[in-house]
Amino acid sequence: MRHYLDHAATTPLRPEARDAWLAASELVGNASSTHGAGQDARRLLEDSRERVAAVLDADPIEVVFTSGGTESINLALQGLWHARAAGTDGIVLPDAEHHATMDTVAALAAEGAAVRAVPVQSDGRIAASDFAERLPGAALATALVANNEVGTINDAASLAMVSASAGVPLHLDAVAALGHVPLSFRGLRGAADAGSGLVALSAAGHKIGAPVGVGALVVARTANLTALLRGGAQQRGLRAGTQDVAGTAAFATAIELAEREREAESARLAALRDRLVAGIRSRVSAAVLLGDPHARLPGNAHLLFPGAVGESMLFLLDVAGVAASTGSACQAGVAEPSHVVIAMGRGEQDARSVLRFTLGRTSTDADVDAVLAVIADAYSRASGSGTGARS
Ligand SMILES: Cc1ncc(COP(=O)(O)O)c(C=O)c1O
Structure with a gap:
């Protein structure tokens, strides 16, 4: 039996989202066509936009559907940079962001953007004061x-507030938070002036049980953003191209369900996660939980296994039927040390000795038990010499 503890990488498709996708895929019309078939598709698309906007507490017109988190982040960061206000310069970038953000900003730096790096604390947190210090005169922050x-x-809320006070447009990457943390675009935006404070928020469907390939960027009406894709005038001209009606119907279904279940599911997952962490630490006394022990995603258990090769533990767990991760999936094929763990003040060795277990909607006690049954053996084999570790 296989045990999937990598919900942060992607989540199982919700049956209701699949049903919504299948039903919508029967429609033949292009949502931009003026004939009846097109208008049927349009109605369903706009209904999905309204449902997503309702969950994120935004105006429907602010919801720009994309292909997922990476595209949303690229649209936000490249779009804000290329439309930056005269006299502004620099991008405020915390050290522990996702690679979609780090690499997009690196590309903009190659175009001449100055990067204003923000250190993170030892638990991975961004201090609002550190963030605020780097804001004055910046073109954007993320x-x-x-x-x-x-x-x-x-x-x-504090990061949005200091950005609004400094008059700097802020993008928030809510891809990992979606479905676990209450999100109100309107609330976070507050009374910020046009074009400053929170102006864009990224989300991805496949982290909440929608199919891979659909996501959204919520873009404030007043934001100044240049489009990445040129072509048709769909979605306020911010994202040209025929819209994925079926994908958005599935996304709307998944986000509503995730929001409806959020509180109860958070409590269930936090209890499972706490049992997992306590069980691992009782079997591997050297293991250390990284990240904030309290203000953390309910399904996230991220542990340092000192002296072990994380990739080797991952392999040994996989052989035993347990799917986990050493970090973000985008890095998993490449055995790089985690830049997040390094940003938290740990050395390269530690940054190669971490494992992330993430629980979600389909996780059960049996998944936790499966990890606990093999973790001590995996740790001893992946640390020291003659370990059976993958070379
Ligand atoms: C925080 C965060 N941002 C961005 C992304 C990229 O999203 P996508 O995989 O939908 O392109 C991910 C995916 O792992 C993520 O966790």
Whole structure:
């Protein structure tokens, strides 16, 4: 039997989302066509937009559907940079962001953007004061609502507030937080002036039980953003291209269900996660929980196994039927040390000795038991010499 503890990488498709996708896929019309078939598709698309907007507490017109988190982040960061106000310069970038953000900003730096790096604390948190210090005169700022690797939940309201005070547009990456942390675009935006404070928020469907390939960027009406894709005038001209009606119907269904279940599911997952962490630490006394122990995503258990090779433990767990991760999935094929763990002040060795277990909707006690049954053996084989570790 296989045990899936990598819900932060992607989640199982919800049956209701699949049903919504299948039903919508029967429609033939292009949502931009004026004939009846097109208008049927349009109605369903706009209904999905309204449902997503309702969950995120935004105006429907602010919801720009994309192909997922990476596209949303690229649209936000490249779009804000290319439309930046005259006289502004620099991008405020915390050190522990997702690679979609780090690499997009690196590309903009190659175009001449100055990076204003913000250190994170030892638990992965972004201090609003450190963030605020780097804001004056910046063209834009970005931050994670919750860290996808170590699970620490940031104080997004404070980050939005200091950005609004400094008159800087802020993008929030809510991909890992979606479905676990209450999100109100309107609330986080507050009374910020046009074009400053929270102006864009990224989300991805496949982290909450929708299919891979659909997501959204919530873009404030007053934001100044240049489109990445050129073509048709769909979605306020911010995202040209025929819209994925079926994908958005599935996304709307999944996000509503995730929100409806959020509180009860958070409590259930936190209890399972706490049992997992306590069980691991009783079997591997050297193991250390990284990230904020309290303000963390309910399904996230991120542990340092001192002296072990994380990739080797991952392999040994996989052989035993347990799917986990050493960090974000985008890095998993490449055995790099985690930049997040390094940003938290640990050395390269530690950054190669971490494992992330993430629980979700389908997780059960049996998944926790499966990890606990093999973790001590995996640790001893993956540490020291002659370990049976993958070379
Ligand atoms: C915090 C965060 N941002 C962005 C992404 C990228 O999203 P996607 O996989 O939908 O492109 C991920 C995915 O792991 C993530 O966890």
